[in-house]
Each structure stands twice: as C-alpha cells, then as structure tokens.
Amino acid sequence: MMILGAIIGLMMIVYLFYTIIRPERF
Numbered sequence: 001m002m003i004l005g006a007i008i009g010l011m012m013i014v015y016l017f018y019t020i021i022r023p024e025r026f
Helices: 002-021
Strands: none
Touching: none
8 A cells, every 4th residue: 555655654764864863862
C-alpha cells in the first residue's frame, strides 16, 4: 500500500533526523 510505504518512509526520515541532530540523546 502506498499509505504504508509513506508512513514507513516518514518514520525513517524522522529517525535519521533525530539520530543526526541528537546522537548523544538517542
């Protein structure tokens, strides 16, 4: 489903942003 793929992609982007912005915090 396109919706599922969009949700997974968004979550991956958010996860990457969080890991890049605050790697110490995780």
